Amino acid sequence: MTTAAFTADTEARFAVARHVADAVLFEGYVLYPYRASAAKNRLRWQFGVLVPPSWSAATEEHDFQLTECLMEPRTGAELAVELRFLRAQRRTVEELSPDGTFTPTGELHLADRVLVDWDEGVEERVTLAVAVGDLRGDGTVLPFARPAAEEVEEVTGPDGRVLGRLVRRREHVSGTLRISAAELDGPYRVERLSVTVENTSTWTAGQGADRHAALPHSLVATHVLLRLDAGSFLSMTDPPEWAGGAVAACRNLRTWPVLAGEPDHDDLMLSSPIILEDHPAIAPESPGALYDATEIDEILALRTAALTDEEKREARGTDARAAAVIELADTMPPEVLERLHGAVRSLRTVTGPPKPAGNVLEPETPWWDPGGDTGVDPGSDHVLVDGRAVRAGSRVLLRPRLRRTDAQDLFLDGRSALVEAVLHDVDGGIHIAVTVEDDPGADVRREQGRFLYFQPDEVEAREDA
Structure with missing residues (x-):
């Protein structure tokens, strides 16, 4: 030593x-x-x-x-x-x-x-x-x-x-x-x-x-x-x-x-x-x-x-x-x-099977492009909530869960909301994008795509949805 x-x-x-x-x-x-x-x-x-x-x-x-x-x-x-x-x-x-x-x-x-x-x-x-x-x-x-x-x-x-x-x-x-x-x-x-x-x-x-x-x-x-x-x-x-x-x-x-x-x-x-x-x-x-x-x-x-x-x-x-x-x-x-404004360390394409183009294999649309997965469509996809299909246009009641929310979400407990889209993330999670029905800024949010997001177990499907 x-x-x-x-x-x-x-x-x-x-x-x-x-x-x-x-x-x-x-x-x-x-x-x-x-x-x-x-x-x-x-x-x-x-x-x-x-x-x-x-x-x-x-x-x-x-x-x-x-x-x-x-x-x-x-x-x-x-x-x-x-x-x-x-x-x-x-x-x-x-x-x-x-x-x-x-x-x-x-x-x-x-x-x-x-x-x-x-x-x-x-x-x-x-x-x-x-x-x-x-x-x-x-x-x-x-x-x-x-x-x-x-x-x-x-x-x-x-x-x-x-x-x-x-x-x-x-x-x-x-x-x-x-x-x-x-x-x-x-x-x-x-x-x-x-x-x-x-x-x-x-x-x-x-x-x-x-x-x-x-x-x-x-x-x-x-x-x-x-x-x-x-x-x-x-x-x-x-x-x-x-x-x-x-x-x-x-x-x-x-x-x-x-x-x-x-x-x-x-x-x-x-x-x-x-x-x-x-x-x-x-x-x-x-x-x-x-x-x-x-x-x-x-x-x-x-x-x-x-x-x-x-x-x-x-x-x-x-x-x-x-x-x-x-x-x-x-x-x-x-x-x-x-x-300091930003740097890209590396770029790689994550995709499905390549398609032939002459003697060159060209990749399909990369995963981060919204059109990269034609199997999902936020405007028409649905998710089952209490046995009922919830999709864009459905009306739901918001029930945020304490384990994954903040004070702002808790203020929305019991409020009625309009479903704008059903989204799937790359990890397999499902997220319901909504606007609160009596929110005077809902049109602006809709135009800018700035929605509130909840998981399927955080909403209740309304009878009149």
Whole structure:
């Protein structure tokens, strides 16, 4: 077992996986409009937070995460592990007083930014390389710690005169990485790998303590990268049929492991607090980290560019990464922005038997064309509801189901509606398109094809239909 640097080959493989792992590490780190004063930036650190044991005991938050996955190591294989997390570094702003002392201030105005108090994220890594054979039985345990520290940065004006300073404080954090492997019974040489990350910080949650006080002692956005130098991991999302039972028996608490890297490789695994698909990838059109995966890059870039100069000054002073986002939006070339508007990864035709055209086989109409399936016709198709045929022109009573509806649909319970079409989706589902009979905008909806949709068990056929 060693905590030394990885081999060049392993480091190169981890570099591939870190493209996505970095997005996990900084997901939600600072959100548009990238200002500390924004409401959604006041409650931070939502993913993969492992709090100190004393805070876990007092709340519903947790101090550990567990990953279990399956691997097929070859003889003599070595497992490389990289644990990654953020530490919340508390930054406070102090202003230089006339008497030469520094005093805390809410904000410090500079020519290009407004500096404010803020929690910065400092990336930490814990690395481990161990022979798979050494993991069987009790496995291996690696304690780790990061000491408390304080750094001071002077803030000067354009003339070089000191205006204030930034004081950055990091608290002591400690944890444990536990790894073990167990060979499973059966004809296949497969092992269950278990990785536990635990926060063991000794900070005590005193009376009146809150989450804000606990965060500097927490491991934030905690995730693990795994790599086998000889062998492979099995997909936990789409395992081979023979491994289905063993995958179902694996326990994953507050994390989920997926295959990482290129789709044709299975030597990497990313265990993330955010559920991902196998072989996740960052879109090549993405111009840089925008820290909000629930948004579209194009929308974020346009919104950011539209911020006022004063809003941009505050965003630049909030965080260095926020300042980089502002710079990115302000300097993005038109051709880069154009790429964000949309991309087609691939095109393929899904169709029935081809028809001959001379010596060339030409496909029929593709499946996504409305005329591609002549076996269905929304205007004349029907569906049986309580033994009665319901089709375009039928009148029904709406009975939305609680299990798959929203408040707006519930307001329509018991209302009479006119069936406009009966539609079949590509998965075999049936949907009844309707307009509410006393809706004054029904004609407009009909003209634009903007109907309300219900399933057959959510309507009742009217006697006068």
